[in-house]
Every structure is written in structure tokens, then in C-alpha cells.
Amino acid sequence: xxxxxxxxxxxxxxxxxxxxxRLNLADFLREHLxxxxxxxxxxxxxxxxxxxxxxxxxxRSCLILAVQAQEGSVETIEGLSDSGEIADLQxxxxxxxxxxxGFCTPGxxxxxxxxxxxxxxxxxxxxxxxxSGNYCRCTGYQAIIDAIETxxxxxxxxxx
Amino acid sequence: xxxxxxxxxxxxxxDRPNSYIGKTVPRPNLDRLMQGRGLYVSDIELPRMAxxxxxxxxxxxxxxxxxDAAAAKRMPGxxxxxxxxxxxxxxxxxxxxxxxxxxxxxxxxxxxAVDRVCWQGEAVAAIIATSRAAAEDAAEHIxxxxxxxxxxxxxxxxxxxxxxxxxxxxxxxxxxxxxxDAGTVDAVLAASDEVVEAEFIFGRHxxxxxxxxxxxxxxxxxxxxxxxxxxxxxxHMVQNIAALHLGLQExxxxxxxxxxxxxxxxxxxxxxxxxxxxxLSKLLRRPVKFVADRVESFNTDIHARDHRCKGKIGxxxxxxxxxxxxxxLTGIGxxxxxxxTSAIEANQVVNxxxxxxxxxxxxxxxxxxxxxxNVMCQYRAVGHPIACSVTEGLVDLAAMKIGMDPVEIRxxxxxxxxxxxxxxxxxxxFEQLSHHAAxxxxxxxxxxxxxxxxxxxxxxxxxxxGIGIASFIEVTNPSAAFYGVGGAKISSQDGVAVRLxxxxxxxxxxxxxxxxxxxxxxxxxxxxxxxxxxxxxxxVILGDTDNTPYGGGTWASRGAGIGGEAALQATKELRKxxxxxxxxxxxxxPGDLDIVSNxxxxxxxxxxxxxxxxxxxxxxxxxxxxxxxIQAELMAxxxxxPREYPFAFTNGVQAxxxxxxxxxxxxxxxxxxVVEDCGTIINPQLVDEQIRGGVVQGLGAALFEKCxxxxxxxxxxxxxxxxxxxxxxxxxxxxxGHVVSPTLESELGAKGAGEAGTAxxxxxxxxxxxxxxxxxxxxxxxxxxxxxxxxxxxxxx
Numbered sequence: 001x002x003x004x005x006x007x008x009x010x011x012x013x014x015x016x017x018x019x020x021x022r023l024n025l026a027d028f029l030r031e032h033l034x035x036x037x038x039x040x041x042x043x044x045x046x047x048x049x050x051x052x053x054x055x056x057x058x059x060r061s062c063l064i065l066a067v068q069a070q071e072g073s074v075e076t077i078e079g080l081s082d083s084g085e086i087a088d089l090q091x092x093x094x095x096x097x098x099x100x101x102g103f104c105t106p107g108x109x110x111x112x113x114x115x116x117x118x119x120x121x122x123x124x125x126x127x128x129x130x131x132s133g134n135y136c137r138c139t140g141y142q143a144i145i146d147a148i149e150t151x152x153x154x155x156x157x158x159x160x
Numbered sequence: 161x162x163x164x165x166x167x168x169x170x171x172x173x174x175d176r177p178n179s180y181i182g183k184t185v186p187r188p189n190l191d192r193l194m195q196g197r198g199l200y201v202s203d204i205e206l207p208r209m210a211x212x213x214x215x216x217x218x219x220x221x222x223x224x225x226x227x228d229a230a231a232a233k234r235m236p237g238x239x240x241x242x243x244x245x246x247x248x249x250x251x252x253x254x255x256x257x258x259x260x261x262x263x264x265x266x267x268x269x270x271x272x273a274v275d276r277v278c279w280q281g282e283a284v285a286a287i288i289a290t291s292r293a294a295a296e297d298a299a300e301h302i303x304x305x306x307x308x309x310x311x312x313x314x315x316x317x318x319x320x321x322x323x324x325x326x327x328x329x330x331x332x333x334x335x336x337x338x339x340x341d342a343g344t345v346d347a348v349l350a351a352s353d354e355v356v357e358a359e360f361i362f363g364r365h366x367x368x369x370x371x372x373x374x375x376x377x378x379x380x381x382x383x384x385x386x387x388x389x390x391x392x393x394x395x396h397m398v399q400n401i402a403a404l405h406l407g408l409q410e411x412x413x414x415x416x417x418x419x420x421x422x423x424x425x426x427x428x429x430x431x432x433x434x435x436x437x438x439x440l441s442k443l444l445r446r447p448v449k450f451v452a453d454r455v456e457s458f459n460t461d462i463h464a465r466d467h468r469c470k471g472k473i474g475x476x477x478x479x480x481x482x483x484x485x486x487x488x489l490t491g492i493g494x495x496x497x498x499x500x501t502s503a504i505e506a507n508q509v510v511n512x513x514x515x516x517x518x519x520x521x522x523x524x525x526x527x528x529x530x531x532x533x534n535v536m537c538q539y540r541a542v543g544h545p546i547a548c549s550v551t552e553g554l555v556d557l558a559a560m561k562i563g564m565d566p567v568e569i570r571x572x573x574x575x576x577x578x579x580x581x582x583x584x585x586x587x588x589x590f591e592q593l594s595h596h597a598a599x600x601x602x603x604x605x606x607x608x609x610x611x612x613x614x615x616x617x618x619x620x621x622x623x624x625x626g627i628g629i630a631s632f633i634e635v636t637n638p639s640a641a642f643y644g645v646g647g648a649k650i651s652s653q654d655g656v657a658v659r660l661x662x663x664x665x666x667x668x669x670x671x672x673x674x675x676x677x678x679x680x681x682x683x684x685x686x687x688x689x690x691x692x693x694x695x696x697x698x699x700v701i702l703g704d705t706d707n708t709p710y711g712g713g714t715w716a717s718r719g720a721g722i723g724g725e726a727a728l729q730a731t732k733e734l735r736k737x738x739x740x741x742x743x744x745x746x747x748x749x750p751g752d753l754d755i756v757s758n759x760x761x762x763x764x765x766x767x768x769x770x771x772x773x774x775x776x777x778x779x780x781x782x783x784x785x786x787x788x789x790i791q792a793e794l795m796a797x798x799x800x801x802p803r804e805y806p807f808a809f810t811n812g813v814q815a816x817x818x819x820x821x822x823x824x825x826x827x828x829x830x831x832x833x834v835v836e837d838c839g840t841i842i843n844p845q846l847v848d849e850q851i852r853g854g855v856v857q858g859l860g861a862a863l864f865e866k867c868x869x870x871x872x873x874x875x876x877x878x879x880x881x882x883x884x885x886x887x888x889x890x891x892x893x894x895x896x897g898h899v900v901s902p903t904l905e906s907e908l909g910a911k912g913a914g915e916a917g918t919a920x921x922x923x924x925x926x927x928x929x930x931x932x933x934x935x936x937x938x939x940x941x942x943x944x945x946x947x948x949x950x951x952x953x954x955x956x957x
Contacts, residue, residue, distance in 0.1 A: 044454065129889050142893055
């Protein structure tokens with residue numbers, strides 16, 4: 001197998017790399033770019049820990065090859081944190097203790113932000129349904145649902 | 161009986177101005193995890209680090225007649241291929257027994273199988289390469305010749321004379337048996353108005369930590385020292401075991417535990433592949449990393465439960481429970497796990513059945529048998545869900561038989577709140593429990609009568625809802641009685657060192673560990689409260705055998721109760737030392753001074769006298785200005801272990817409200833309530849979240865989670881798509897309430913809360929399903945309660 005050249009944007013930064021065609025995006029982010037906030041929980045697209053944003057949509061980075069991200073834009077938890085885009089969501093997670101071990105949390109925050117962008121005022125059932133692809137083994141989900149609900153309310157109050 | 165802190169003079173140390181005890185404050189370590197800046201073992205990379213992948217047996221039981229790795233060794237990036245025989249040169253085998261579990265036997269287990277594999281998934285060879293992918297490529301080119309042997313899979317026939325014996329040297333497949341007989345069981349059963357029997361079946365399931373087990377082992381040959389980076393609950397235990405089997409002194413092994421992606425008991429054991437990774441690092445003289453993939457996790461992370469328990473209860477028409485009797489059978493795989501053994505769960509079942517109730521008549525037998533399946537061992541709430549489901553299932557069956565409300569029969573039989581101290585029929589000693597207060601609170605929280613009315617109304621519309629109640633007790637704060645007395649080098653004491661730094665901030669090193677429970681937070685809350693400093697001045701260091709006092713770690717609901725008390729005592733000593741120096745500086749007396757909000761103040765009028773930063777400056781940089789003879793000690797260390805009671809029992813009660821769809825067999829959880837009593841509550845939010853998380857793991861066992869083996873010992877659902885875990889859409893909101901009975905064994909008064917949720921959740925759900933199905937005249941005593949189980953019980957399939 002021969003590495004192939006790719007270029008893409010990761011968290012707003014142009015990246016040029018040579019990767020094996022079989023390398024998945026999660027491993028590319030973690031092992032090549034050292035963006036270890038994207039976690040690998042099952043490597044078969046079920047647990048949601050590796051959720052990232054790709055061209056504006058959330059995807060499981062373990063199910064996409066790095067070469068498929070060619071010319072695309074990838075945003076990871078590090079990018080969303082540094083830009084401040086989800087600072088309020090993170091604050092709500094902190095206040096509500098919506099994480100314990102934290103391994104699912106980057107993916108959970110990605111999925112939550114995706115929901116809040118699509119549905120500014122989701123009810124609890126909608127939140128629960130949207131997070132159904134993200135496993136959490138510690139919290140039992142209730143605190144996560146609470147934190148997202150709180151964030152939605154606060155954003156709505158701030159909105160003009 | 162609820163005792164408040166005001167009842168206890170000793171509590172004054174926690175009842176100080178600006179105390180954080182009993183307050184919800186955010187955990188200090190969350191931003192790191194939320195921003196993707198944590199450091200899990202799978203994130204760690206070291207110079208010259210190699211990756212190991214294990215080739216694993218496809219058979220449940222087979223002789224290894226040959227391993228040909230020549231082709232694999234020629235593959236690009238391959239550093240070595242190591243077999244069981246080769247690795248045996250650097251690491252010795254082990255036997256998972258403890259002397260206090262009389263008669264427990266097991267066979268020597270090796271880091272990598274030698275000559276024979278005993279379960280599907282046992283490692284046969286290690287492939288070490290420059291990347292995990294290269295190692296996985298090479299694994300496919302290793303040819304192993306197997307000669308299949310009979311696989312012992314069904315625990316019900318494991319002891320039959322016609323069944324082959326997995327370890328012939330042991331004589332049979334019986335690992336452990338315990339019998340207990342208290343009171344006059346036969347006589348009271350004969351005199352009972354009704355005797356009800358049932359067999360309870362519990363599926364094998366596992367922990368599914370979202371971060372798989374991971375290790376980086378780094379042998380530095382020049383220092384003759386091994387550093388192990390591992391997500392473990394017990395770093396000092398890992399240090400001891402690694403040293404013991406690698407022929408090293410403990411001082412030659414450092415265990416570092418950074419962020420841990422879930423553990424729940426899965427990461428409190430020592431696994432063969434982890435031992436192999438330590439050994440490979442020593443053998444290859446370089447760092448070696450092992451990260452299990454999800455399929456490996458299912459095949460090698462300990463499984464739990466898998467019990468068949470026959471139960472019997474006697475009851476009188478007035479609701480008096482006369483006796484409990486159980487006969488429990490469990491299969492543990494081919495080896496007893498190391499070093500905690502796989503007999504503990506069955507032993508706990510014997511200990512805990514009937515625990516909440518008054519009756520002293522109790523007979524139990526538990527048998528633990530070997531099988532050719534993955535190893536089974538302690539997982540969150542060890543034995544509790546079994547004991548609770550059997551006990552509470554029997555109590556409900558008895559109530560049904562005599563036509564009594566399930567709440568009423570519990571009221572009539574739970575140990576009275578003023579009857580303590582007392583002992584259970586299995587000999588467990590209870591210091592102070594609060595079953596009746598907890599039940600009363602639960603009934604109020606759930607509005608029991610209104611819910612019964614709603615149930616009846618829905619029933620009229622052919623909607624079948626059920627209410628299930630389950631009282632429970634939980635083992636917390638274990639003393640040496642758990643492991644130490646059996647010869648295991650697993651510490652039951654914990655230590656905390658706390659010091660004031662040169663800018664008046666506090667550094668606290670503790671031997672308990674953090675896996676998300678909030679160990680760091682509760683330690684900082686206690687230190688801040690006792691010392692009189694704000695939490696943002698307290699930095700907690702944990703998970704490093706080089707840099708913390710010696711101790712047990714975080715497991716068995718012990719972190720807050722034992723590690724928290726050590727933190728309290730160490731901080732009291734530091735406070736005294738600081739006030740001694742302050743008195744010398746201020747020409748005052750220590751008794752006239754206090755520390756409040758980071759400053760030494762007058763007790764009399766609260767006036768600030770000296771900021772801690774200024775005091776620290778003087779002590780560290782201008783000690784020449786202190787009066788002669790004053791040597792400041794701005795660091796203190798204390799250790800703690802419970803001595804009076806072997807365990808601090810807690811109690812609680814759970815309720816489930818659910819709907820059963822009798823056409824599809826699906827169960828919809830509508831609401832869940834828990835009232836529990838963990839003594840002093842340090843951080844209410846963290847306690848509630850421990851309860852909720854624990855409940856949901858119990859709900860997983862109740863409805864979804866099961867490792868499904870075929871008759872040849874093949875695990876057929878070893879992936880996250882086929883093995884179901886609770887997802888957000890299926891889980892109910894969970895209301896949590898508390899009764900507070902602090903333990904008097906410590907000044908802190910805290911007992912554990914980590915396992916209470918898991919202990920009773922499945923029992924509450926099963927009782928609720930049976931309540932919902934009452935008009936259909938069927939009783940189900942098997943979990944998980946899958947649609948198939950329910951429809952079968954209803955005669956629909």
C-alpha cells in the first residue's frame with residue numbers, strides 16, 4: 001500500500017498529508033494530527049464517541065476514510081472549544097455534571113450542538129432521540145438531557 | 161432514623177463557615193475533558209513506542225499443536241512475535257485464589273496461553289509492530305494449529321460426572337461452594353401459611369467501558385524501572401502484581417493513571433493481556449502499547465452475573481416473612497480472576513439475600529463452576545443485583561400469594577429503623593440503616609396511591625402498566641475483611657498528604673483514584689472546608705504510585721468514605737500546624753485563631769490577621785524571622801481504614817413505573833425513583849449522578865444486556881451493534897431522594913453511593929413487569945426482559 005496525498009481543512013487550518021487509503025478519519029485525526037479529543041470507542045460506527053463535523057454535518061469519523069475528507073472541512077472538539085462556539089453548552093454540562101469519565105463527551109457535545117443548530121427549542125424527547133447514536137455508560141443520560149435543555153432555553157432567551 | 165450533623169459534636173470540623181460539604185459545586189477537572197484535552201491511556205505516545213496486538217483463540221477449548229509465525233515476522237513493521245512459552249521467561253503464571261474463601265480453587269493462568277486455550281478470545285500470540293495496523297496485518301499471517309477439545313459451556317451440567325473436567329489437576333469443575341444455615345428454616349417453612357418458590361435467571365453481561373482497556377508499559381532498562389500507564393481503579397494493586405510476576409521490587413514499578421474512560425469494576429482486575437504487555441516491554445526494552453478493540457473487549461473484559469438461583473420464601477397470612485432459602489449456581493469461565501477471585505460475587509449473594517428483613521431464618525448454598533467461556537468477575541454492585549432480585553422477587557411473590565400490597569409486606573418485615581446495631585441472618589453487622597424512612601420517602605415521592613389509581617384507570621383501557629418496588633442494602637467502605645484477610649495485597653486503607661505551597665495554595669495527594677465519580681472534587685471540597693480555603697486554591701493529585709500515599713484506590717464504593725476521611729484528618733493536622741505558626745507570627749495563641757476564606761482570622765471577631773500566602777512566604781523564605789525553636793510543618797499526612805465494622809452498609813429503595821406492550825413484548829420505562837442513605841453527603845449532585853448512572857447500568861441488565869454464547873462456547877454478539885446497552889431514548893428520568901444516617905466510624909460520616917443504583921434497579925423493573933402482567937397470570941423471573949422472554953411468557957410466541 002502506498003500513501004496518497006490529501007489536503008483538507010481541520011479546525012480552519014489547511015492540512016497536507018500523505019495517508020494510506022485505508023486510514024479512517026478518526027485515526028488520522030488522532031494519530032497524524034494528535035487531535036486526541038476525538039475518541040474511539042467501538043470502531044464500527046455505533047457508539048458515537050468519534051463524532052466530528054464534516055462539511056457542516058456530524059459524522060462518525062471511524063466510518064469515513066481520511067481520503068474521503070479530501071478538500072473537505074473537518075471540525076473537532078478542539079476546534080469547537082477554541083472558537084467558543086459551544087462555550088455555553090460546555091458551561092451547562094459543567095454546572096449539571098453532565099459527564100463523568102468524559103470519554104463520550106466530545107461526541108456528545110458535537111451531537112448536541114448539531115441538534116441545537118437544527119432545532120433551537122427541542123423538547124426532552126427530541127433531545128433523547130437525537131442523542132440515540134451517542135452512548136454514555138456513566139451518567140444515565142438525564143444530566144446530559146438537562147444540560148442541553150438548559151442551553152436551548154438560555155440561547156432562546158438571548159436571541160433577539 | 162435520620163441523624164443530622166448537628167447531633168454530633170465531632171462534626172464541627174465540617175460545619176465551618178464557607179463549608180463545601182453538602183453543597184453542589186462543579187468538579188474541577190471537567191473543562192479538560194469537555195475540550196478534548198484529557199489524557200486517556202489510548203492518547204499516550206512515547207518515543208520508540210511499539211504496539212501490541214494479540215492473536216486470540218477462535219475456539220472455546222483446544223490444544224495448541226503448533227504456531228508458525230515465520231511469514232508474519234517478515235511483514236513490514238513487525239518487531240517481534242511472541243508466544244506463551246517465550247513470554248513465560250519474563251513473567252510467571254498466577255492463581256486467582258484467596259485464603260478466606262475456603263476451598264476456592266483455580267488453575268495457573270499464563271499471560272499468553274501455553275499449549276492450550278480455555279476460552280474463545282484467550283491470547284495465543286503477541287504481535288509487536290511499529291503500528292497497530294501493521295501488527296493486525298501480520299496477525300492474519302500466523303498459522304496456529306489447534307486440536308479442539310470438549311467445551312464445557314452449560315453451568316448446569318458443569319458438575320455432571322459425564323462432563324469433562326477443564327483442569328484435570330483440580331479434580332472437578334467446582335471452583336467454590338459456600339453453605340450457610342441460620343435459624344430454623346425447615347421448621348418455620350413447615351409452619352408458614354404459604355411457601356413460594358421460583359428460579360431466577362440472570363444473563364451474563366459486561367461493563368462496556370466506552371474507552372476499552374488500555375496499557376502503555378515502559379521498561380527503562382538503564383533505570384531498571386517499569387512505568388505502567390493504565391486506566392486502573394487500583395494503581396498500588398497493579399504495582400504489586402506487576403512487580404511480583406516480573407521478579408521486580410515494587411519500588412521498580414510506577415503506575416500512572418490519568419483519565420479513565422469508564423471502569424465500573426471492569427478496570428479493577430489484572431488481565432492476562434495487560435500482564436503480557438508489561439512483560440513485552442521488559443522483553444523488548446521499549447515502550448509497548450495495548451489498546452483493546454471492541455470485539456476484544458467483549459471477549460476478554462470480565463463478564464458478570466450469569467447466575468441461576470432457586471429461591472424459596474415462607475410467609476404467614478399477616479405478612480410475616482418466616483424464612484428465605486436459596487440455591488445459587490454461577491459459571492465463571494475457565495479461571496478465577498486475579499487477584500480478587502471470581503468467588504466474591506456468589507459469596508456476596510449468600511451474604512446479601514434477605515438482608516433488609518427481620519427474619520433470622522436463612523439457608524443458602526452457592527456453587528461456582530468453571531466453564532470454557534470468558535472469565536467472570538466483580539462488576540459494579542457485585543452480587544447485589546442477584547441478591548436483591550431474588551429477595552425482592554420472592555417478597556413480591558409472597559405478597560401476591562397472600563393478597564397483600566407489596567409496600568405493606570415490606571413495611572411489616574423491613575428491619576425497624578431503631579433496631580440498630582444489629583446483624584443480618586448471614587452475620588453481616590449493620591451500624592445504622594433507615595429502611596422505613598427510605599420507604600416512606602419513596603412512597604411520597606412517587607405518590608404511590610395516585611400511581612395505583614392511574615394504573616387501574618389505564619388497565620381499564622387495556623394499557624398494562626406496572627409498579628415495582630425493591631429495597632436493598634449495599635456494601636460500602638470495605639475494610640481488610642474483603643481482600644486483605646485472604647492474603648491479597650490490596651490495601652483497604654487510604655492515605656492523603658496535604659501541604660500549603662509557597663503562595664498559600666494547597667496541594668493534596670491522595671491514594672484514591674478518579675474515573676469520573678468525582679474523587680478529585682470531593683477531596684478538594686473536604687480539604688477546602690476543613691482548612692478554610694477556597695476550592696480553587698486546592699489542587700488534587702491522584703493516580704500515581706510515585707506521587708501519592710499508599711492506598712486502595714476507588715472501588716467497592718470506598719473513595720469518599722475512606723479516602724475522604726483520610727483527607728479530613730490530614731487537613732485537620734495541616735490546619736493545626738498552620739495555626740501554630742500563625743500564633744507564633746502574630747504573638748497570639750492557636751486557640752484564638754481560625755482560618756476562614758484563605759486568611760488566618762481572630763476567633764473572637766473574625767478579623768483577618770494574615771493571608772495564607774503571606775504566612776507561607778514567611779515560613780518558606782523568611783524562617784529567620786520566626787521565633788527561636790519554631791519549625792513550621794506545612795505538610796501533613798494521614799491514613800484511614802475502618803476498623804469497627806468490616807463494611808459500612810447503606811440501604812435504599814427503588815421503584816419503577818413502566819408499561820408493557822403485550823403485543824410486541826416491549827417495555828417502556830416511564831419513571832424511576834430511588835431513595836438511598838449514604839450517610840454524610842459531600843456533594844449532592846455527584847451522589848445523585850452516581851445513583852442515576854448506577855440505575856441505568858442496572859436497567860441495562862434488566863432489559864437489554866446479555867453476552868449470548870452458543871453451545872460451543874462462541875460469543876455470538878461481541879459487538880456494539882448486537883450487544884444492546886441503554887441509549888438515551890429508552891431511559892426514563894430518575895428522581896433521587898436521600899435519608900442521611902452518617903457512620904460514626906469516621907468524623908466525615910460518609911458511606912459509599914457508587915453501587916446503590918445498580919443494586920436494585922433490575923429488581924424494581926422485574927417486579928414492575930410482573931405487576932403489569934398480573935392479569936395474564938404469568939410470572940417472569942429471568943433477565944434481561946427481552947421482548948422474546950415477555951412474549952414467550954404471555955404465550956404469544
